[in-house]
Amino acid sequence: MTLKDDLSAIVGDAFAGEGLDRALGAVKVADRPDLAQFQCNGALAAAKAAKKNPREIAGAIAEKLSARSEFEEISVAGPGFINLKLSAGFLSPRVDALAADRRFGGWAKPAPEKIVIDYGGPNVAKPLHVGHLRAAIIGESLKRIMRFAGDKVTGDVHLGDWGLQMGQLISELRLRQPDLVYFDPEAKGPFPADPPISLADLEEMYPAASAACKADPVRADLARKATKELQSGRPGYRALWRHFVDLSVNAMKRDYADLDVEFDLWKGEADADPLIPELTEDLKSRGIIEESDGAQIIRVARDDDKKEMPPIIFINSEGAVGYHATDVATIVDRKRELDPDRILYVVDARQRLHFEQVFRAVDKAGYFDEAKLEHLWFGTMNGKDGKPFKTREGGTLKLRDFIDMVTDRARERLAESGFAEGFSAEETEAVARQVGIAALKFADLSNPRTSDYIFDLDRFMAFEGKTGPYLLYASVRVRSVVAKAQAAGAGDAGPVKLVADEETDLALTLLGFADALQDAYARRLPHLLCDHAFALAQAFSKFYAACRIVDESDASMRASRLTLAQTAGGQLDLILSLLGFSAPDRM
RNA sequence: GAUCCCGUAGCUCAGUUGGAUAGAGCGCCAGAUUCCGAAUCUGGAGGCCGCAGGUUCGAAUCCUGCCGGGAUCGCCA
Structure with a gap:
């Protein structure tokens, strides 16, 4: 309660x-x-x-x-x-109880569920870029919030490893190096263990292939044929595909690790593919699939629809499967492997129609209850011009470069402030990274998930006001004052006595955690938790400015304030972990 | 064209199951440090909540229309 x-x-x-x-x-x-x-x-x-x-x-x-x-x-x-x-008589014991609670008063869900959360969606061969940032940050936080509330949560990256882009890549490589063994129609393997190209080659090939297909219908046709052949199991193509996936996944894991984002499953669209023939058969036999213009489709429109609701293309007229079918099959796969109560998708708002179609289709087929499938869509991260974030040259910014940019700025700011005075090079670097990630993640999470927002490096790197670094600073100050109190022999923490307004306000803020967490959970909106974290850091700063701790002469007041400080620090650190970042020991 | 998202302080944004004087951060102005960390704290100025109607004792919030920005709309994901 x-x-x-x-x-x-x-x-x-x-x-x-x-x-x-x-x-x-x-x-x-x-x-x-x-x-x-x-x-x-x-x-x-x-x-x-x-x-x-x-x-x-x-x-x-x-x-x-x-x-x-x-x-x-x-x-x-x-x-x-x-x-x-x-009354203080009501509040004090409640704060004492919260202080003794390992969950710092955090709300626990009465009836936990088994949940799958899908928040990656990166494409093979395409380096992670800023467009993947929000899904990763929001999804990671929601996963942690739900786990803390008691749910059994599995995070899945859900790689884009099975669509047309794979055919584009294969056909591109074939045009460039037709003599590779993978392109010999007779070759059955085994194929070389080492990939024929490097990660850099792969990342260069993707945009080239994509552009070529867009410009030239004949070229696009090659890609479609290659896609079909890959999906039909041509050995050389499958071997090549494996190389592409392995190269990409290694790079992705490094990028996500830098963001403190961790997936439990690294499955992809391809893992759902084996189910498709069986599902197609089942859906056909029950009349759910019908044929239209040579494609196998499922109609999902309803009488009371206000908008046009196109059918999903389960198998296209080429015989290849697209992301409609793999998303349906993935739901069936998850149902069989994990049997979740609920599946959540943290994917940007432009996919709203797509998910509505897929959810309707699986519900119609009786595979999964539509009400237990949620598309937690989010808005776009825009640049200062209000348009989707790009580099100065107009290209997409790689996630790695973006993280470096943020970390560089954090390092500079650290040097200016003197906070890393006397730190070793390693510690300075680690702190810069923590500060940068906190700034980045908090800037993103403190906006409501559903709104677009303008990403202004200068603004959130200013490190003042409602920012990640402000929260880190508050956390570090708690640690520092508690350590000083110990060193000065200030005694142990003890029962809370609420005298000053700042003490009462801090106590009320601490007690508000459960409500903030419950709201953030219920609405799947981490920014509500950010608001609480900021309010807590502010309440602590005001308390800290108004109430002496280490040199307070009254022993019972000292003990009470130590409790308030430690509890504020503990709850703050807990919330930071739910948001997906952490404070350094010192800075 | 249809559907969806959005329009609130100079800037970036909260607040929308209807309720008191519409909030925060930044920026601006004025203050606080012989004392635990000033990336802090205190005070102030700043608003026809896109426009016009309607419902209500009461509307930023609900309804209708309009203006402006963005997204989406069967075989790419």
Whole structure:
């Protein structure tokens, strides 16, 4: 139970006592912090329904609540708001309990689920670029949040390793080096263990092949044929494909590791491919698939659709499978291998129609309940011009270059601030990386998932205000002051005593963690957790500025403040880990 | 053309199951350090919430229309 839940239950009892719906007792953090800590607007809704004076109802509720020890002050304001201020006698033990909790008051889901989260989607042969950034950052955070809440979560990268781009690559290499053994139609293998080209070759070939196919229909036809042959199992092509995948995956793993993003599964579209003949058979026999213009399609339109809903192309007129079919087959594969309760897709907003089609199709086929499939779409990361982020030359920026850029800036800033004074080169480098990643990830996560946002390197590298480094700084300061207290023999942490406003505010903020986590979980919106992390760091900074700790003369106050500081630091570090980054020990 | 997302302070953005005086960060102005880390803290200025109607005791939030920006719309993913 979160603090708001508990308060809502108490106020709800009072409403029930008046013969009203207890749901009217919903309590929220006050809009007017100058007047109250929490408020309940239920009297307004009750008055509307009962056609009574809201202030009268509110007065009756307030009267009932005044007997409760949880509140220090209850008042009715404006048209009928019930304003609440909690008593220190109620708050202190709750903070003590939170301080003793290894989860720092974190919410736990009552009925955990088994979940698959798909948040990669990189294409083989294509280096990771900034377009992959948001999926990786948001998906990693959601995975960690859900795991912490109690779910059993499997993260899958879901490689794009089976579509037309593979045929484009194979045909490109064939044009360049037709004598390779892989292109001998008679060759059955075994083929060489070492790849015929380097990663750099592969990364150069992809855009070249893609552009050539776009420009020339004859060239595009070669790619389509190669795709079909690969998917039909031509040995040389399969061997080549394996090389391409291995080269790419090695590079991807390094890039994701630099972002502290970790996948449990490295499956791809190709892993779902073996299921397709069987599924096609099944769908045909049940009349779910039909033929149209030489392609095998599934109609997913519904009578009450407002928009045009095209069918999915399960098998195209060439006989090749596209991403509609592999996405359907992947769901079936996951169902068989992992039997998840729910599958989540962290993929950008432009795929909304696609996922709606796929979800409808699998539901229609009876493979998976549409309601348990969620497309957690996100907006675009734009440059300062408001258009999708590009390099100065207009190309896509590789993720690796992007991370380097951010780390370089962090290193500079570290040097200017003198925070890494006397650190070894290794530690300085490690701290620069942590600061850079924190800046990058927090900048992304603190925007709501669904909105586009402008990525302004100068802005979030300023390291002031609502930024990742601000959170790191707060965390490091907690560590520092606690260490100083220990060194000075300030004694142990002890029961919390809330005297100063800054202490009470920090306590209330700490207790708000459960609600923030629950909201972030329920709406799949990590920025709600970012808001809490920032509020916590701010509350700590204010407390720190106002309340002495190490040299406080009163031993019990010192013990209380040590508890508050340690708990704030502990909860902050926990939240940082849920967001997907961490603070250094010192900086 | 249809559908979807968006339009809030100088800038970047929260807030949209209807409620008090619309918030934050940056920037700007004015302050705080003989004391635990000033990447900090305190105070201030700054808003016809795109426009016009409507519903309501009450609208940034719900409904309708319009203006402006973006995305998507059967065989590429």
